[in-house]
Amino acid sequence: MPTLVDAALVVVVMVLVLRRQMRPRRLDTDRRFWLLPLVLGAVALKDPQLIDRRDTAWSVVLLGCGMLAVLAAGSVWGWTVRLWREADGALWSQGTRATLAAWGGMIAIRFGLFGLGAAMHLRQSSSALLLSLAVLLLVRSLVVHWRARALLPPGRITLMS
Template sequence: MSTLVNVVAVIAVMALVVRRQMRAQRLDTDRRVWVLPLVLGALALRDPRLIDHEHTAQSAVLLGCGLVAVLAMGSVWGWTVRLWRAGDGGLWAKGTRATVAAWVGMIVIRLGLYGVGAALHVHQAASALLLGLAVLLLVRSLVVNWRARTLEAPGQVAGLR
């Protein structure tokens, strides 16, 4: 897949996810939360330029640091979502200001990693961003679903306001 297509795919998925996260929506904990991350991850891993073969060690370290960062930020993002049970027992979720801050933090970290890579003259493929997004979405979904299972009574609220 070309770099342009990867970048467009990442931007489209991020815009869709952020838009959906900032409005209240009914949460389905039985949904297969791994499908979209699996598809994005598979697309990213198919790219032979995921690792810069001229700077293999530096490229692998940058990719690893990026994945560790998205693991952490996916967890943070999952904890910033406000969850509550409605009177009918339905589970609802909505992003908060802290959710926006988590996204901004992730973008800043990602830009910093790209800056380090550029300073080291390491080519960073857009598929690394796609792989990071896959991990981010998977971790966030797992955290939110885990938290959702801890809500018992209708009217109970969890998360930041």
């Protein structure tokens, strides 16, 4: 997939996800939250230029550092989302200012890693951004759904369908 298309896809998904997260919305615990991250991850992993073949070791290290940073950012993001249960039993979620700060931190880390890769003269595919976004969304959803379990009535534990 061309780099410009990947970058546009990442920006569109990020804007849509962040926009949805900042509004109060009903949390659908029966939804397959892992589907979008799975598709994004599959598209990213399909790219043969995900790893720079000229310097495989440093390219893998840089990608690994990016994934670790995204794991941390996704966890932080999941913990900054406000969750509550309405009187009718429905679960609701909404992003907070801390959620925006987590996004800002994650973007800063991604720019820093991109700058480091550029300084090391590594070719960096935009598929690394796609993979990062996939991991970020998956980890965030896992954390939110794990937290939501405590708010569900006993006997209703179908969060991972």
